[in-house]
Amino acid sequence: MRETEPEAGKRPLGVGMVGYAFMGAAHSQGWRTVGRVFDLPVEPVLSAVCGRDGGAVRAAADRLGWAAAETDWRALIARDDVDIVDICTPGDSHAEIAVAALEAGKHVLCEKPLANNVEEAEAMAEAAGRARARGQVAMVGFNYRRVPALALARRMVAEGRLGALRHVRLTYLQDWLVDPEFPLTWRLLKERAGSGALGDLGAHIVDLAQYLAGERVAGVSALTETFVRERPLVDEAAVASGGLAAAGGAAGGAEGGAGVGVEGGSAGGIAGGTRFGAVTVDDAAVFTGRFPSGALASFEATRFATGRKNALRLELNGADGSLAFDLERLNELSFHDHTEPAASAGFRRILVTEPDHPYLEAWWPPGHGLGYEHTFVHQARDLLHAIATGAEVKPSFADGLSVQRVLAAVEESAAKNSVYTQIPA
Amino acid sequence: MRETEPEAGKRPLGVGMVGYAFMGAAHSQGWRTVGRVFDLPVEPVLSAVCGRDGGAVRAAADRLGWAAAETDWRALIARDDVDIVDICTPGDSHAEIAVAALEAGKHVLCEKPLANNVEEAEAMAEAAGRARARGQVAMVGFNYRRVPALALARRMVAEGRLGALRHVRLTYLQDWLVDPEFPLTWRLLKERAGSGALGDLGAHIVDLAQYLAGERVAGVSALTETFVRERPLVDEAAVASGGLAAAGGAAGGAEGGAGVGVEGGSAGGIAGGTRFGAVTVDDAAVFTGRFPSGALASFEATRFATGRKNALRLELNGADGSLAFDLERLNELSFHDHTEPAASAGFRRILVTEPDHPYLEAWWPPGHGLGYEHTFVHQARDLLHAIATGAEVKPSFADGLSVQRVLAAVEESAAKNSVYTQIPA
């Protein structure tokens, strides 16, 4: 089923997506919608989607609106009708696919975290740098930069509305691992996911901290913890039949807890007929840090905050004002202007749905809020504009690498008795 | 540009949409998305869109993803590839189009309010009744019933979680008319819009009150007011060039303040070179009412509540519990369970993003909220299911008529010194 044909007079740009689970579905919605809402300089075409299980990927292509299906990502990259490779797989395959795509001359959008370790991220950033010289674009999918309220927050910081920054505090709280019977999915295995709450949720808040502050974290001191150390293995029969989908497509690289399905590689004990395996990633990471400006930062990422579903909450305090945000109320930004008379000052709730708010001109009248998925529409818009105009894309692979270095420093600090660990520039 | 082709094995259902402004864009997003997210028994196809200005409607068709464009709604209805007629025009054309479509054997989705007066609404309901006997579906577009939080609210009321209902209070507050320089658009003319805040915003809250309470308003006592009685006429040259779009498509039938562009029919004074015309609808309506069960209701609809952008707020109080909701935070439902021990009772914020919440199974993981436009996806889903299964559709034209009768009683009461006015069953 064809989703789109090029609009008259616009250059078509074919997209090829690898992976089609949670993240793939979200990205698809972005690609399908972006040209219907925004006035674009180019025309995205949903050319092909890729997964290991041929039947499953063809069904996904039909459902999500991709013209073709592939079972080998190398074949996807090789397609002439693919100009942009959109990588929605778990982190262990990011580097290989992204570097290959860049070397094949394609633009790349890669889900976050950029990679599972610094070495991979460095290789990817280098490949992106070489590709940039050839006019290619490589973006990492820190989609929350495209929440209008957060783009507005960045704009206000850049305008100096906060003055000298003193504090940045961010939490990203979810609760989908609270139940010890939740199974050992790929997100809980270090070899697949790189890390746990740290890479999944922590990567987002580290990127946002750096994006909003406009500077990079200089060093961190960290604690990590795995509260539940063994979990039931996913049923092996289920794995056998569903494993390809699980591996090829299930669950993109972003937060959410979706995508059960994993190999039972690191099996452990057996209890009541159920076999258990070791959780090899963190359940939670709590860390503090410093910015070069002198601002202090605090971070908390966890999958054990009962009742918090997607509580990415942040606050920035500057000498002249403060900003606060909660992803569970993503159409709102809270702002305190400290230059006002104290008698009528206070945190105001800005409903970020006005036409002069970032991305909003294209959408609905004021007060008619957007949702989570719109971040992917905006991400697609920004990527396509960068491709069309040659402008620098943000967040770049270099930005993704900088986040990866913070994550690595967190793990190093946690392993070294929380000692403050500098992050290489 | 073709948006969709029928999925293998599914019956295609062609949609023809009349009007393509705010509501048309929102409906288009619903039609485009519904089959990508929900597992449907039929396959919607965006066959054709209709507007008076041929060039504009063709551009809209391209942008919004409709296969064809028409300039005459009768031609649209006559198309073989149109099974569903989706009416997104101002209220003065609803009755004629809807009745013709029903008589032509088409299913109909009609924007709210159903009509501009009770007589038209009665004719429409009668036509829908006849069509129902032929297996056709006619739904009125009270899309807020499809906000998951409100569908959940209805489910909880139906389950008896609130007990005997005592109070229903609803406000729908916007502020886009506060500026007296805002021009005299079609929404401010009785002959086009039927009424002002009453029909635009009040219709929504009357429908929701009846939907949530599960009973119809028995009578009302009302005050209405027009705060700004003359407004600048829209520039006539602009009207001349843009008038067709304005008339044929500009601004769907729903709330929002979008869609400037209207004929300067009722011109009045001239000030500073600008000609003014009389506002012939209400700016605000405040009314109280009773339900047959004995519950009291209060309603307020206004376009003059400074700072409130889309504040459809409601609360229901029953003997056993209460519910509260605010459309500006549409992913949340507030619930107080009065059967709990007082020491730990309180209004809880239910984040309506769980898989067992209405419509949510098809969407994202918990905490990843939806937006305004998703109500149109859900509306399309429910309409398509009703068509496929033959189930009764809600809200029906009879429901729309019942709302129209309340609106009429509000106007009658306001005209008769606020006297309590019974509503015919």
Place this chain on the structure above:
Amino acid sequence: MRETEPEAGKRPLGVGMVGYAFMGAAHSQGWRTVGRVFDLPVEPVLSAVCGRDGGAVRAAADRLGWAAAETDWRALIARDDVDIVDICTPGDSHAEIAVAALEAGKHVLCEKPLANNVEEAEAMAEAAGRARARGQVAMVGFNYRRVPALALARRMVAEGRLGALRHVRLTYLQDWLVDPEFPLTWRLLKERAGSGALGDLGAHIVDLAQYLAGERVAGVSALTETFVRERPLVDEAAVASGGLAAAGGAAGGAEGGAGVGVEGGSAGGIAGGTRFGAVTVDDAAVFTGRFPSGALASFEATRFATGRKNALRLELNGADGSLAFDLERLNELSFHDHTEPAASAGFRRILVTEPDHPYLEAWWPPGHGLGYEHTFVHQARDLLHAIATGAEVKPSFADGLSVQRVLAAVEESAAKNSVYTQIPA
């Protein structure tokens, strides 16, 4: 037990309080505290408290800090050490006590509502007018004017921060009558309480509407309802022993649901060994109104809003801004400044604890909030200042009368099919 002796150099002013239940306790806390916190021109002395039951009133005097106890309010008024008579009894005795006290040359503070009907209120206002000419002060206890956030709201309205007023909406929601087994206390008998939710809660929101808007309600259209029409009589043995306290002091004239204990005068049926009596007041009143300026008002007072404990919520919308408040969060005022650029505008939460907020200079550092009882400290402060300086006191008995007229118009409208009922100036 003596609470206070005059501070050197300050004129002592003796207070005599009638009634010592909920309101009496709250007023006592006000009188005891005011001189410890505010720098007063005079020195309040808690001279005597009055109730019918000698033993009970002496115990109350000891507990609450009054120097003497009386069992006859006429004797209290006659005391030389009583300069101010503070009336905290049910509404049916307000007029007689207040007029007598004023005629005896005393200053008067009278709980709200001023009286149980307009005639009594007129007599009281006339007496207050005559007394005013003699230099006496008469204040009605609408204590919520002394919530700092509401005093700030009034200041901001008076400064023109809202511009032309369009909407005033107020609710006062409680839930202590939801249980049909709650007994038939004096508050549910017309002959004692005058009316139900209307006089208890509605009086407050009518006064606040007029206070904040700076104008008086011109007319109203109303619905009232009694949801539970019979309730268990209070145990008669309990009434026999506790009746004097109940009558003489139990439960002041203000909201809250405290003060069970009443005579079983209007006995009705018997069920399961319990005798029932008829509720002769409203459980809820819902009304709309107009101000002379053209602003619309809506009001709702109820004791059946499950989960709402003391939800006096109000919002004012003007052309230039809006204010919102909730008594359950009484240290906060919400303000939207519509003259700001839309991109950073929004309702701000003013934490009303700054030194330049009303009454706050005397209290704690910013952020260290006050509670309900502090309204009585502030009320005492303002009364004492008015006495010392000869300044006009607000709210005066004339203000109380104007509220009484609105309440009467509400009852008249409700009795006449909700017809809009003008309020005499």
Place this chain on the structure above:
Amino acid sequence: MRETEPEAGKRPLGVGMVGYAFMGAAHSQGWRTVGRVFDLPVEPVLSAVCGRDGGAVRAAADRLGWAAAETDWRALIARDDVDIVDICTPGDSHAEIAVAALEAGKHVLCEKPLANNVEEAEAMAEAAGRARARGQVAMVGFNYRRVPALALARRMVAEGRLGALRHVRLTYLQDWLVDPEFPLTWRLLKERAGSGALGDLGAHIVDLAQYLAGERVAGVSALTETFVRERPLVDEAAVASGGLAAAGGAAGGAEGGAGVGVEGGSAGGIAGGTRFGAVTVDDAAVFTGRFPSGALASFEATRFATGRKNALRLELNGADGSLAFDLERLNELSFHDHTEPAASAGFRRILVTEPDHPYLEAWWPPGHGLGYEHTFVHQARDLLHAIATGAEVKPSFADGLSVQRVLAAVEESAAKNSVYTQIPA
């Protein structure tokens, strides 16, 4: 002026208070009010207050209601009519006064933090232990344990409503030092205040974390920062005249930013005619920690969070539920019950004003909230009950010492590159 005389049949207990600034005023309000509201087994008498400046302390005694004034705390302790010594001075005098009072056989209430260092705190705890054997009581003034919502939170944790604890996160955010022109008060000098935000604000949240979790922090990793390193010296003439008040009484040992007035001991540079001195304490402290149970903790204390006035915010996440609280809304506790069905679960706002909530039976009807100062009434109540009944008092000096050890570990970690620092049991 005598505030109180013993009630018939109750043992009088004389209170002698040292210091009479912010904390002294708050404690006075507690002592004056406690017997008016609670039914006590003993009768507190405000015997004497002490400060260095004779005139000022006599004026304070009159204003605050103390029967006598002393200028030497040793004389205060020696008074026969002083049974309880209430220490409201800066931290550098706590140990000496408290130990002397305990050795003189008096009960002691000492403001927090218990001392300026661990050694002093140990000496105090030892003295308290010896005194306990003699039947004396020694309590440290962590008054926030007496916020009803937090007492309720502790009760719910103790009842097992949260299950196994995973996360404890607390911030205490204020903003009164944001202005670099704010002068160098005693709170900014290490020799007077011990530490900055850490001891003032951090002490509260460490105590609450331990109180609520029911276990002691095992170790911490910390960052501290002084953003503004030099501040204007307080005018020396002003210091000369007001210094005694500043030293003897000004500003109790608790948070708030009140009490400007300090010696210019550590003078530094001169700018524009103003002399500057070095700030020798932290402006902010950010730290993480572990509990023996495995729960992770995070803490942030700062005086630079623009717009946050008294934002002591905390959240506890357990396997079965979560609790959240914000001191700026101190009548509310937020609770999520994770054992409920997900479809109707969510954080509920418990309005902590019900009769069966801690301390509430004595106060007003539901919904009529309390304020900051009531924590001191409750503190007085609990202390008096402990004295009367011989029950163990909480928080004890041992509890205060445990907090002091955490604060010391924070400083040690911050000095040692944030290394995780164990806290001695």
